Amino acid sequence: MFIENGLGMSLGTIPIISKSKTRSISAENPTGEAGEGGKASSNLGIGRKGRPCIGLKQGEIATLADITGTGCIQHIWITVPDTTDKGSFVLRDLILRIYWDGEDVPSVEAPLGDFFCNGFGIRKNVNSLPIAVNTSGGFNCYFPMPFEKSAIMTIENQHEGDVTGFFYQITYSLFDTLPKNTGYFHAQWNRQNCAALGSDFKILDNIKGEGQYIGTYLAWASLERCWWGEGEIKFYIDGDKDWPTICGTGTEDYFGGAWCYCDPKTKTPGSYSTPFLGYHYYEEATEIDGWYGHKVPMHGLYRWHIMDPIRFEKDLKVTIQQIGHNGRNLFERSDDISSVAYWYQKEPHNNFQNLLSRENRWPK
16 A cells, blocks of 8 residues: 555545654755754754755755655755845756766756746746645645655756755655655756747657656747747657657647637736646736846746646657747747656656756846
């Protein structure tokens, strides 16, 4: 029974008593060891909120968690100021990485904000089942992240200056064994700006092995005029070449909306945030925001395949078309799109493509 080894948690399994051990890592207990929390001193004395957070020097890679044994990360909470005296965009300048079972390359690599469905370096609430972002910038992740031997989580500060006040708590369970068919959690960020007309944006590519795709986040800046979301998502599964096994019907359809997200009363985009899918962010950037120097509609969208995972046995590629509509005809677009793909697979996994430099993660 999964609950016995710390997996399978749900409302229905809460009454089941498990022998797994609960531990939690934070700045107040960096190792997560039993009986080692809250020992630092403040002006109120020993053990009175003496070390609630850490600071990140410019260029520093800090280890947030270094766990040995068999277990599962069950909740991650992080918050950090999104601006410093060196500028904004901290949420895309901090890089989150996670390594499983002693691997040399990460299974998770993404800007902190994008991982939590907050692209563009801008905080926005998210009300979904696995990812929740709450006022004012409390980032929560409930994706279960099992491991057999070890788990290491790091944060790299690629911002122009130091970042103070980085708060975090990582709660996990330790137990004896994992089920044989357990997959490892993966997440990868990608961005493409002004691609050639007619080319599909690659959300995920070069995935080899056995697993299941469980989520998509897009931060889409529509650089061209008119409706931007006619493009269809495609899943190329287990040897698909020219044509995919799964093809959607439109961008807003894939994310659970319809008819250009248009509110019939206001004739403007209507946002929503639900447990499994959302169009939770819409805003027109201006020069004040430091983005484009003119108004550019920016869109944040997520879709969780929790109840409908996309299973693959050998390989997987995920793309989405850049197609618009001007009221008369479809037309090819070239926008600025960033994505995070989330999936589980058995290790080992192919190395990720090199993460874009800080300068190339922002608009030209």
